[in-house]
Amino acid sequence: MVETHPDPARDRTFECTVEDGQGRASDPFPWAQVGRDAIARMAGDAGLDLVQCWETxxxxxCRLVRA
Structure with missing residues (x-):
């Protein structure tokens, strides 16, 4: 199970940092925002099948399983 971006077509990668309550930031790390349509396109290349998506x-x- 993965949380996807609310915009189904979203497909964006960038560097991100996390900041704690005292304002200390982590080193930058790669991050992605991927919507359900984009993850459906990527799943096969990762050896996965997309079996279910929902919003709440x-x-x-989305739920993915090994292909």
């Missing part, structure tokens, strides 16, 4: 309380999720 403004959040989007």
């Amino acid at each position: 309380e403004g959040r989007s999720f």
Whole structure:
């Protein structure tokens, strides 16, 4: 199960940091925002099958299984 971006077509990669309550930031690390349509296109290349997608309380999720 993965949480996907609410925009189904979203496919964006970038560097991200995480900041704690005291304002200390992590080193940058790669991150991606991927919507359900984009993840459906990528699943096969990763050896996965997309079997289900749903939305709840403004959040989007997909379930993938090994192909």
